[in-house]
Amino acid sequence: MGWEPAPRQGWVAPHLASEFPGLGIAWVEVEAKPGKSSEAVRRRLRDLSDRTYGAEAVRLRERPIPWAYRVFFRQIGLDPDRQRTPIEQLTLDRLHDGGFRSRGLPADALTIAIVETGVALRALDADSLEGSLCIRDTAPGETLPGDPGEVAQGTLVIADAAGPVALLFGPAGEAQRVERATRRIAVVATQVRGVPQISVEEALWMAAATLQAG
Amino acid sequence: MTVLLRGQQASRLRVGGDEAPARAELRRQIGRLERELSALIAEGFGRVAIDGAVAGSSPAPRVLGLGELERVRDELAERVGEARRALAERSSFEAANRELLRGLIESPERHKWVRVSRADVGEPGCGAWHSLPRLGPIGMLMGWWRVKVSSGCPLAGRLAAVEREGLAAGPSGVCA
Numbered sequence: 001m002g003w004e005p006a007p008r009q010g011w012v013a014p015h016l017a018s019e020f021p022g023l024g025i026a027w028v029e030v031e032a033k034p035g036k037s038s039e040a041v042r043r044r045l046r047d048l049s050d051r052t053y054g055a056e057a058v059r060l061r062e063r064p065i066p067w068a069y070r071v072f073f074r075q076i077g078l079d080p081d082r083q084r085t086p087i088e089q090l091t092l093d094r095l096h097d098g099g100f101r102s103r104g105l106p107a108d109a110l111t112i113a114i115v116e117t118g119v120a121l122r123a124l125d126a127d128s129l130e131g132s133l134c135i136r137d138t139a140p141g142e143t144l145p146g147d148p149g150e151v152a153q154g155t156l157v158i159a160d161a162a163g164p165v166a167l168l169f170g171p172a173g174e175a176q177r178v179e180r181a182t183r184r185i186a187v188v189a190t191q192v193r194g195v196p197q198i199s200v201e202e203a204l205w206m207a208a209a210t211l212q213a214g
Numbered sequence: 215m216t217v218l219l220r221g222q223q224a225s226r227l228r229v230g231g232d233e234a235p236a237r238a239e240l241r242r243q244i245g246r247l248e249r250e251l252s253a254l255i256a257e258g259f260g261r262v263a264i265d266g267a268v269a270g271s272s273p274a275p276r277v278l279g280l281g282e283l284e285r286v287r288d289e290l291a292e293r294v295g296e297a298r299r300a301l302a303e304r305s306s307f308e309a310a311n312r313e314l315l316r317g318l319i320e321s322p323e324r325h326k327w328v329r330v331s332r333a334d335v336g337e338p339g340c341g342a343w344h345s346l347p348r349l350g351p352i353g354m355l356m357g358w359w360r361v362k363v364s365s366g367c368p369l370a371g372r373l374a375a376v377e378r379e380g381l382a383a384g385p386s387g388v389c390a
Contacts, residue, residue: 061252071245077272156275168275
């Protein structure tokens with residue numbers, strides 16, 4: 001890839017890959033712990049706030065990458081007007097709060113990368129992950145680690161070798177959430193049809209670089 | 215374990231067969247309708263409220279079957295149809311108002327007291343054109359009518375002052 005840490009490409013269950021061409025998952029692991037963001041990161045959030053206007057928010061859903069996620073949400077039964085795509089949720093929060101509020105690392109790093117690229121990112125505790133990440137649907141009786149409820153059969157999840165770690169575009173299992181004790185963070189990008197590979201790599205690089213810089 | 219899961223999932227989903235191309239086509243149609251709806255919502259923003267929500271969606275992501283995809287496609291098509299109708303109605307309303315505004319500006323005396331706002335003609339901002347008599351009652355008697363153009367949206371400073379005045383005056387409508 002030419003930059004460190006290099007992103008890793010996960011796999012998609014073959015029957016899902018044939019249903020959803022272009023669906024993919026990639027992640028990068030970074031030595032970083034949650035905490036307050038540096039002044040440089042908070043300044044960057046302020047700069048981003050200045051560049052994000054109401055008019056842009058209205059036109060957001062017409063831009064190729066946010067549109068691609070909206071379409072994918074529709075295709076997997078989610079209503080993007082009720083359960084927002086990551087970029088739309090951040091833009092709405094920006095308009096509601098009057099700016100991108102600093103919520104510490106890694107949330108600020110994800111905000112910067114998502115708003116700049118439009119790519120859907122999430123953060124997981126890298127030390128709690130086993131093996132490679134994938135996107136698949138759940139088998140009967142599977143649960144998210146640490147969560148009592150069973151995940152309905154056929155739900156699309158992000159999983160590792162041990163089992164589901166998070167719902168696709170939904171909450172993560174308790175064990176995989178980034179907590180105060182986290183020391184390595186996995187920034188995970190979900191790619192859908194219409195999102196260029198270069199944008200995914202840029203988003204991962206941006207989030208990882210922000211996390212490393214603190 | 216991974217290999218085992220992959221095998222189980224493939225059999226469980228009952229994908230493939232003749233339905234796969236139909237599902238792919240429905241997904242393509244959903245994408246096209248979503249693009250169209252997004253454009254209509256952006257076009258109508260601030261002029262007409264357009265509902266983009268699709269009922270019957272699932273709380274968790276999953277592979278939708280043919281019937282479910284058809285329902286999403288049909289709902290989206292309905293939303294697009296509603297949005298087009300709402301925009302067309304709004305456009306004709308604005309066109310009529312533009313015509314009225316032209317007449318108002320040309321001869322305010324024939325449009326006494328008529329007020330046309332910028333929103334009524336599909337323009338952004340808070341301004342309005344208002345046919346009013348010059349010099350009040352004298353103008354009314356003499357037939358001296360003119361169009362007064364308002365200066366636009368109230369300034370935030372003025373609104374803040376009003377808010378402060380309201381606070382200073384204390385709660386209204388409460389009997390001591």
